[in-house]
Amino acid sequence: MIIEQGRDGKRGQFPIGLRVLAVDDDPTCLMLLEILLNHCQYHVTTTTQATTALKLLRENMFDLVITEVHMPDMDGFKLLQLVRLKMDLPVIMLSANASTEDVMKATTHGACDYLVKPVHIKELKNIWQHVIRRKMKGYYSMDLHTNLGHRQEMHQKFVAAVIKLGIDKALPSKILDLMNVEKLTIENVASHLQIYRPYLKKLSCMALQK
DNA sequence: CATTGAATAT
DNA sequence: CATATTCAAT
Numbered sequence: 001m002i003i004e005q006g007r008d009g010k011r012g013q014f015p016i017g018l019r020v021l022a023v024d025d026d027p028t029c030l031m032l033l034e035i036l037l038n039h040c041q042y043h044v045t046t047t048t049q050a051t052t053a054l055k056l057l058r059e060n061m062f063d064l065v066i067t068e069v070h071m072p073d074m075d076g077f078k079l080l081q082l083v084r085l086k087m088d089l090p091v092i093m094l095s096a097n098a099s100t101e102d103v104m105k106a107t108t109h110g111a112c113d114y115l116v117k118p119v120h121i122k123e124l125k126n127i128w129q130h131v132i133r134r135k136m137k138g139y140y141s142m143d144l145h146t147n148l149g150h151r152q153e154m155h156q157k158f159v160a161a162v163i164k165l166g167i168d169k170a171l172p173s174k175i176l177d178l179m180n181v182e183k184l185t186i187e188n189v190a191s192h193l194q195i196y197r198p199y200l201k202k203l204s205c206m207a208l209q210k
Numbered sequence: 211c212a213t214t215g216a217a218t219a220t
Numbered sequence: 221c222a223t224a225t226t227c228a229a230t
Contacts, residue, residue, distance in 0.1 A: 151223090173212065190213070191224060212230105219225070 018042045018128050019060075023053045023067035023079070024094065033066070033094075033119065040124050050074035054082065062089060063131045066115075069095040069102055077105055084110045090130040094119065100204075104163045108156045157181065158192060159200075167204040 020042045024030040030046050037044040045060070047053050050071050057065070065083055069076035080091050092113040093106040106114045112130045115123055161178040162170040172190040179189075 171213075186212075187225075191226095194214070194216095195223060214230080215228090217225105217227075220223085 018131065019063045020044050020127075021053060021056060021062045021065045022046045023050055023065070023071070023076075024048065025068060025071040025073075029068070029117065036119065036121050036124050037066075039121055042128075050076070050079045053079065057083065057087060057089075064090050064092065064127060066092040066094055066127070069093055069106070077109055080106070080109050080111055092127060092130070100163055104160060107159050154179075154181065154184075155192075158189070158196070162193075162200055167200050170200075 018040075020037055022030060022033050022037060022044060023046075024033060025048050027048060030048060034044050034046050045056060045062070047056060050067070051073055053065070053067070056062075065079075067076050067079055071079075076093060076095075080093065083089055083091050090112045091110070092115060093102075093111045094115045094117065095102060096117040098114065098116050103114055113127065157179045158175065161175045164178065165171075165174055170193070172186050172193055175193065176184060176186055176189045
C-alpha cells in the first residue's frame with residue numbers, strides 16, 4: 001500500500017491501492033461493491049464464494065477483507081473467524097438486514113466494522129483507517145499490547161451483555177453481574193457505558209431499520 | 211445506594 | 221486523543 005501526500009493544498013494522507021478482498025454471493029451486489037471500492041482507488045479483488053476467498057487469502061497479500069454475512073457455501077461469521085484466527089486481518093461485515101444477533105456476533109467475533117446495504121461510498125472511503133490502526137499495534141510495547149487485548153475482551157463481554165439486556169434496559173448493575181468478571185466495579189461499567197452509549201444507540205438503530 | 215453527567219487524570 | 225477515574229448532583 002502506498003500513502004500519497006495530499007496535493008493541491010489538501011492536508012492529510014490518502015491511501016492508494018489498498019488491497020481489498022470483497023466477498024458476496026450475490027453477483028450484482030458484488031459488482032456494485034467493486035465499482036464503489038474502485039472509486040475509492042483501492043486495489044479490489046472479488047469472489048462470490050467464501051471458500052475461494054480463503055484460497056485467495058492464502059495465495060495473495062491483502063490489507064483488508066469485506067464480506068457478506070449470509071452466504072450459501074459458508075457463513076460469513078465462519079469466514080470472519082477463520083481470517084481473524086489465521087492471518088489477523090481487519091474484516092468488515094456486510095449485510096442487507098442487520099439483526100441484533102448478527103451485529104452482536106460480528107462485534108464479539110472481532111469484526112472491525114458492520115455495514116448495512118445499500119453501502120455508500122462515504123462509508124468505504126474511511127475503511128482504510130482500520131488497516132492503519134492494526135499496523136500501529138506493532139509499535140506498542142508488550143505489556144501495553146496485552147492490556148489492549150484485555151480491554152478488547154472486556155469490551156466484547158460488555159457489548160454482548162448490553163445487547164442481551166436490550167439497550168434501553170441496560171443498567172450498569174445488570175451489566176456487571178451479567179459479565180461476571182472479577183475485580184470489575186460498577187463504576188468501571190458505568191464509565192464504559194457512558195462512553196459507549198452513542199455507539200450502542202447506533203447498533204440498535206441499525207438493527208431496527210432492517 | 212444506583213445512576214448519570216461532567217471534570218480530571220492517565 | 222481515547223478512555224479510565226473521580227466527583228457532584230439526582
